[in-house]
Amino acid sequence: MDHIKAGATGKEFAFRVVLALLCAVIFLLIAYPLYFIVIASFSDSTLVSTGKVLFFPKNISFFGYQEIFKDMRIWTGYRNTVFYTLFGTLVNMLFTLPAAYVLSRREFRARRILMFFFVVTMFFNGGLIPTYLLMKDLQLTNTIWVFILPFSVNVFYLIIARTFFETSLPKELHEAAVMDGCSHFTFFFKVALPLSKAMVSVIALYYLVGHWNDFFTALIYIRDTKLQPLQIILRDILLSNQVFANGAGTGGDAGGYAQRYADQIKYGVIIVSTLPILVIYPFMQKYFEKGVMIGSIKG
Numbered sequence: 455m456d457h458i459k460a461g462a463t464g465k466e467f468a469f470r471v472v473l474a475l476l477c478a479v480i481f482l483l484i485a486y487p488l489y490f491i492v493i494a495s496f497s498d499s500t501l502v503s504t505g506k507v508l509f510f511p512k513n514i515s516f517f518g519y520q521e522i523f524k525d526m527r528i529w530t531g532y533r534n535t536v537f538y539t540l541f542g543t544l545v546n547m548l549f550t551l552p553a554a555y556v557l558s559r560r561e562f563r564a565r566r567i568l569m570f571f572f573v574v575t576m577f578f579n580g581g582l583i584p585t586y587l588l589m590k591d592l593q594l595t596n597t598i599w600v601f602i603l604p605f606s607v608n609v610f611y612l613i614i615a616r617t618f619f620e621t622s623l624p625k626e627l628h629e630a631a632v633m634d635g636c637s638h639f640t641f642f643f644k645v646a647l648p649l650s651k652a653m654v655s656v657i658a659l660y661y662l663v664g665h666w667n668d669f670f671t672a673l674i675y676i677r678d679t680k681l682q683p684l685q686i687i688l689r690d691i692l693l694s695n696q697v698f699a700n701g702a703g704t705g706g707d708a709g710g711y712a713q714r715y716a717d718q719i720k721y722g723v724i725i726v727s728t729l730p731i732l733v734i735y736p737f738m739q740k741y742f743e744k745g746v747m748i749g750s751i752k753g
Contacts (some may be wrong), residue, residue: 462728493511494721497514508736521719522722527682528726530687532684538602538668539665539666540648542665546606546658550606551612551647552614553607557612558616558617572609595676601668606670614653618653622649627645628645631645631692669686669689684727686725739753
């Protein structure tokens with residue numbers, strides 16, 4: 455018996471070692487590209503492009519960041535993007551959560567018909583040109599509202615929220631609240647939402663990231679430079695930097711000088727665009743692990 459236990463213990467130890475090594479390899483595969491972007495953003499671009507920067511930065515220079523933040527459009531883009539992200543996410547939640555709660559109530563007879571119309575929009579749309587003409591007729595082009603109103607509800611997130619309200623909140627809880635004189639509005643705000651923090655946090659994070667990374671909306675509907683979000687401005691910086699890196703410019707040495715710092719600007723733009731989301735995520739991580747599985751079994 456002792457030999458059997460010793461063998462089982464040895465196999466379990468070997469399994470844990472292999473599992474730990476496998477997890478370490480997966481972690482490195484995920485973390486190293488992020489680490490490389492950081493060190494490449496302040497290393498000599500020539501050394502980066504020749505593969506001489508692998509684990510540690512070389513010839514450290516913050517010229518790329520200086521050029522990025524010296525462009526005043528960056529601050530305008532940050533201001534616009536923060537507004538679009540925060541206000542857009544607020545509007546998304548104000549529409550999505552009440553709609554999901556109503557559609558989760560079995561006593562609401564029209565819920566299946568309404569849900570059908572919501573789901574249809576996931577498979578069919580008017581296409582780019584009809585949508586642009588619609589936005590133009592609604593006078594939403596070149597306004598802040600084009601980032602917010604047309605995308606007030608994401609049907610996929612609506613289904614997740616509806617599924618949570620339908621399956622995770624016992625009907626007995628609502629019956630007990632009704633016996634105490636609780637209306638649907640009171641139950642939604644004082645009972646359903648406090649019990650749904652994980653789901654609300656995950657959906658809010660998805661909406662927030664979607665607004666922060668929104669590039670196509672501004673590219674199609676916005677012409678006013680004062681309304682452009684950060685992503686469009688960073689794109690313009692990358693394109694102009696690419697032109698000079700290829701040798702174009704007013705001076706004979708302009709191309710070579712820009713090429714020396716091209717990778718710094720390129721990787722610096724990546725850091726500038728993703729850092730705010732990376733800062734916010736740890737504060738929502740405790741809800742994310744639980745909330746991300748909501749709706750994965752029942753639909």
